[in-house]
Amino acid sequence: MKGKLITLEGIDGSGKSTIAKKLQENPDICNFDPIFTREPTRGTLTGNAVENAIQSETDQLAELFLFTADHAEHLAKLVKPSLEKGKTVISDRYSDSRYAYQGITLKNRFENPLEWVKNLHSEWTVVPDLTFLFDIEPEIAVDRCGKRGEQTKFEKIEFLKKVRENFLSFASDEPERFVIIDASRSREDIEKKVVQKILEFIRHD
Numbered sequence: 543m544k545g546k547l548i549t550l551e552g553i554d555g556s557g558k559s560t561i562a563k564k565l566q567e568n569p570d571i572c573n574f575d576p577i578f579t580r581e582p583t584r585g586t587l588t589g590n591a592v593e594n595a596i597q598s599e600t601d602q603l604a605e606l607f608l609f610t611a612d613h614a615e616h617l618a619k620l621v622k623p624s625l626e627k628g629k630t631v632i633s634d635r636y637s638d639s640r641y642a643y644q645g646i647t648l649k650n651r652f653e654n655p656l657e658w659v660k661n662l663h664s665e666w667t668v669v670p671d672l673t674f675l676f677d678i679e680p681e682i683a684v685d686r687c688g689k690r691g692e693q694t695k696f697e698k699i700e701f702l703k704k705v706r707e708n709f710l711s712f713a714s715d716e717p718e719r720f721v722i723i724d725a726s727r728s729r730e731d732i733e734k735k736v737v738q739k740i741l742e743f744i745r746h747d
């Protein structure tokens with residue numbers, strides 16, 4: 543595959559979508575005409591199923607399969623065809639979210655849920671070329687989300703602490719893929735750092 547896949551990851555409220563939006567408006571980024579996308583996908587059969595699942599008490603294993611089905615659909619319909627055309631794809635959340643979140647939600651179902659979820663993907667997913675980890679204390683992220691956070695089941699401090707640990711362990715295992723962003727900084731600082739890294743990455747290639 544000729545194009546490059548860049549992902550934005552981090553706990554709920556870490557500021558990924560805010561920066562994804564800023565990237566879409568940034569002239570240096572727009573210059574190479576990337577495809578912006580996200581997981582869960584929006585307005586698709588699988589994305590709608592995920593949306594319903596995360597707003598209810600769905601079985602955690604069923605939820606994993608819905609997220610994974612959405613990933614398969616996302617790969618088949620958008621990510622792979624775009625990469626094959628040589629496009630850069632920038633995704634707000636991707637498979638590391640599954641490893642980090644479902645690696646925790648499934649802790650009572652498997653001896654090593656993280657490995658189980660990774661193995662489920664290993665034969666068919668596309669591993670990102672570059673991943674930004676928006677790292678932040680869950681207390682700050684939840685506070686930023688305010689009332690919005692009170693409505694979703696994942697936006698709980700104790701849960702997000704474990705998810706954050708998972709993300710940090712991925713970054714430490716694959717330092718060549720991950721760039722850790724201090725997401726407690728201002729939007730402007732973060733945008734500058736992310737844009738600079740993306741441009742370095744694209745030009746270096």
Ligand SMILES: Nc1ncnc2c1ncn2[C@@H]1O[C@H](COP(=O)(O)OP(=O)(O)OP(=O)(O)O)[C@@H](O)[C@H]1O
Nearest residue numbers: 553554555556557558559560561686687727728729
């Ligand atoms: N650097 C920042 N400083 C202060 N507030 C911020 C910053 N970045 C984002 N916010 C605010 O924090 C809240 C969460 O941001 P955002 O929706 O971008 O996070 P997210 O990581 O995409 O969350 P989720 O994964 O839950 O969708 C929003 O109200 C946003 O305006």
Ligand SMILES: Cc1cn([C@H]2C[C@H](O)[C@@H](COP(=O)(O)O)O2)c(=O)[nH]c1=O
Nearest residue numbers: 554581582609635636639640643644696
């Ligand atoms: C892709 C993915 C997401 N999640 C969680 C993370 C969030 O709490 C919600 C929805 O994501 P959004 O960015 O807030 O819209 O779902 C997950 O648990 N597993 C995943 O694979």
